[in-house]
Amino acid sequence: MMSDIKVKIKHLYKIFGSNPTAMVNHVKNGISKQELLSQYRHVLGLKDVNINVPARGVQVIMGLSGSGKSTLIRHINRLIEPTDGEIIVDGKNVLKMNINELRDFRRHTLSMVFQKFALLPHYTVMDNVAYGLKVQNIPIEKARQRSQKWIDRVGLSGFEYNYPAQLSGGMQQRVGLARALATDAEILLMDEAFSALDPLIRTDMQDILLDLQEELHKTIIFITHDLDEALRIGDNIAILRDGEVVQQGTPQEIVLHPADDYVNDFIKDINRARVLEVSSVMDDKLIDHGPDIDINMVIEEALPRLSAMTAPKGVVTQDGKAVGSVCLDRMVAAIARPKSTSNSKTIYS
Amino acid sequence: MNFPIDRIDLRELKKGIDFAFRDFSRTYGDAIEAFFDPLMYFMVWLEQLMINAPWQVMVFIFAFLAWLGSRSVLLVLGTVCSFALIYYLRMWEDTMATVAIISVATLTCIGIGIPLGVLMARSNRVQAIVTPILDVMQTIPSFVYLIPVVMLLGIGKVPGLLAVCIYAMPPIVRLTNLGIRLVDKEVLEAAESFGASYRQKLFDVQIPLALPNIFAGVNQTIMMALAMVVIASMIGVKSLGVPVLRAISNQYLALGLMNGLAIVVLAIIFDRVSQKYGQRLQKHRQGGHDV
Incomplete structure (x- = not known):
């Protein structure tokens, strides 16, 4: 699969306060967020974050x-x-x-898209999309030319010379997306x-x-x-x-x-049928007949296939070859909401 | 009553300050005056130009500027009528002199005030230093700073301009600072995330978005400069303030009223045109949504 790592976040700490560097060791030694706040008046933002993107x-x-x-x-x-x-x-x-x-x-x-759009209110849609290029000192005419493609791509053709205030929220975020994409x-x-x-x-x-x-x-x-x-x-x-x-x-x-x-x-509370793939509920017993179901198909799509043919079991295939079988009951069981593992109500701060 | 400092010491202290400043102005007064000479020549030249030009031409220029600023027929008509009336009531020369000094003062205030406001917005330390200075400039009775200004530069246009600027500059500095500090943090963050340099952020984002406030500052500066014109005329600035002063000392009601109203008319025209212009710069805010 995708093996090369593009962004690697290693042991990242962020502490807010007057002297954060002095606090790092306290945090590394296992002090809790609450203790750090009450004893040292510093806020723990991030603690030992490691993510490979x-x-x-x-x-x-x-x-x-x-x-x-x-x-x-x-x-x-x-x-x-x-x-x-x-x-x-x-x-x-x-x-x-x-x-x-x-x-x-x-x-x-890299380029960024923001929650509240963060468009430049005094620029038209066109100039907003071209902003990232303008910052790179690309001549404005050329920048606009390149931006047009992205404006079309996010479905805003015809709104090039409108100002953000004249657009709906969804359209404004399309501008935000186009602006981020325009810099390539x-x-x-x-x-x-x-x-x-x-x-x-x-x-x-x-x-x-x-x-x-x-x-x-x-x-x-x-x-x-x-x-x-x-x-x-x-x-x-x-x-x-x-x-x-x-x-x-x-x-x-x-x-x-x-x-x-x-x-x-x-x-x-999520729709498990839309996430879980057939691979998570299949077994490798091969059966003779039944509708073909791809191993990476989500249960939401697999269920109607079985019920349409009133078959209790389906043949699971991978790259066209049969690799096992799956039965209706197990799929239904898998998408039922699981019982909570704890009875106590947890409150997250 | 017992004061920690006795009468004689206090008198010596005041004398010390007075003599020190007198020595300072005797030593450096000429050099400082010479430094401002080009400015004075420019002001004299501008004033003479405006007075000597045919009045119809000047009215046309004012009408044209009013149109450029406001795009309002009503305002242009009002401008033409007001200036014609001023001409027929024989206040033309003083009015032109007033417009000349107001223009120079406003330009000076903008030229110094906006960069200063930008600096203040950039650094909290600069803000902490400049804010009390602005407070002093705005609240100290103007006669108080007229004394050292006149001692140093004598009477005339340049000390007058200085006095006007001291009084009229604070609003533009304050409102530029405020306007830039009020710019939406998210928009600024967006500019930064695309790699904008400090200059790019300033000229593409901060100043354009602060314009409504900066313009309110320019407007206030013009108004305060006009208000200061009467006091500046006490130190030899030719303007509508001179007949007003004469009216005060001789109890000429009509003279004072007419020249005073001429100042009011100028103020209204400047105010409306600059406000309309400020609004027109904000065209992008029209629309159903707030940004």
């Missing part, structure tokens, strides 16, 4: 508000300076860059990019993103608090709680083996 994949980082996810994504382009740790992009340590290297890095290697940066940072949109528009934007991704193969780091969104677009998911990564893995792994109650609480 594979190239050309979608890495989702999710957590509730206050979990440090927006802080984390701002470390990757150094809008926030870390207290300790390393961030390696394409083999280069971002934290060692001087101001000029950092500027070039931001101009060419390989890495896309998306900070809760679709969270401010209503559900239908959000699904729409996810479709646009997935569509584009199929063609562009960018490395996308996507922040969200919405697990359905994370499962839908993520190849990998890292779950953050109180500045710590509590679990990392593919959507399947997280739904099947939640690491703790926190993750369990997250996944209990």
Whole structure:
């Protein structure tokens, strides 16, 4: 699969306060967030975060508000300076860059989409999309020419000379997306990019993103608090709680083996049928007849195939060859909501 | 009553300050005056130009500028009528002199005030130093700083300009600082994430987005400069303030009223045109959504 690592986050710590560097050792020695606050008046933002983001994949980082996810994504382009740790992009340590290297890095290697769009209100749609190119000192006419393609691509043709204030939220975020894509940066940072949109528009934007991704193969780091969104677009998911990564893995792994109650609480309300693949419920007993079902098909799609043919079992295939079988009962059992592992109500701060 | 400092010491202290400043102005006064000479020649030249040009031409220029700024027929008509009336009531020369010094003062205030405001917005330390200075400039009675200004530069246009600028500059500095500090942090962050340099952020994002506030500052500066014109005329600045002063000392009601109203008319025209211009710069804010 995708083996080369594009962005490597190593032992990243972020502490807010008057003397954060002095606090790192306390944190490394295991002091809790609450103790750090009450004893030393420092706020723990991120604690020993290690994430390897594979190239050309979608890495989702999710957590509730206050979990440090927006802080984390701002470390990757150094809008926030870390207290300790390393961030390696394409083999280069971002934290060692001087101001000029950092500027070039931001101009060419990555671009960002913001939760509240953060468009330039005094620029037209066209000039907003061209902004990243303008910053690179590309002549404005040429920048506009290159921007037109992206405006068309996100479906905003005809709105080139409107101002952001004249567009709806969904359209404004299309501008934000086009602006980020226009610089041809390989890495896309998306900070809760679709969270401010209503559900239908959000699904729409996810479709646009997935569509584009199929063609562009960018490395996308996507922040969200919405697990359905994370499962839908993520190849990998890292779950953050109180500045710590509590679990990392593919959507399947997280739904099947939640690491703790926190993750369990997250996944209990999701549509499991849309995440779980047939591979998680099949067995390798070969059967003679039944509808063919691909091993990587999600249960949501596999179920109607079986019920349409009123077959109790289906033949699981991989690359066209039969590798096992799957029965209706197990699929139905797998998508039922699991019982909570703990009875106590947990309150997350 | 017992004061820690007795009368004689206090008198000596005041004398010390007075003599020190007198010595300073005797030593350096000429050099400082010479330094400002080009400015004075420019002001004299501008004033003479405006007074000697045919009045119809000047009215046309004012009308044209009003149109450029406001795009409002009503305002242009008002401008033409006001200036014609001023001409027929024989206040033309003083009015032109007033417009000349206001223009120079406003340009000076913008030229110094906006960069200073930008610096203040960039650094909290500069803000901490400049803010109390601005407070002093705005609240100290203007007669108080007229004394050292006149001692140093004598009477005339340059000390007058200085006095006007001291009084009129604070609003533009404050509002530039405020405007830039109020720029949406997210938009600024976006600019930064695309690798914008400090200059690019300043000229593409901060100043354009701070323009409504900066313009409010320019407007305030013009208004305060006009208000200062009467006091500046006490130190020899030719303007509508001179007949007003004469009216005060001789109790000429009509003279004072007419020249005072001429200042009001100028103020209204400047205010409306600059406000309309400021609004037109904000065209992008029209639309159903707040950004």
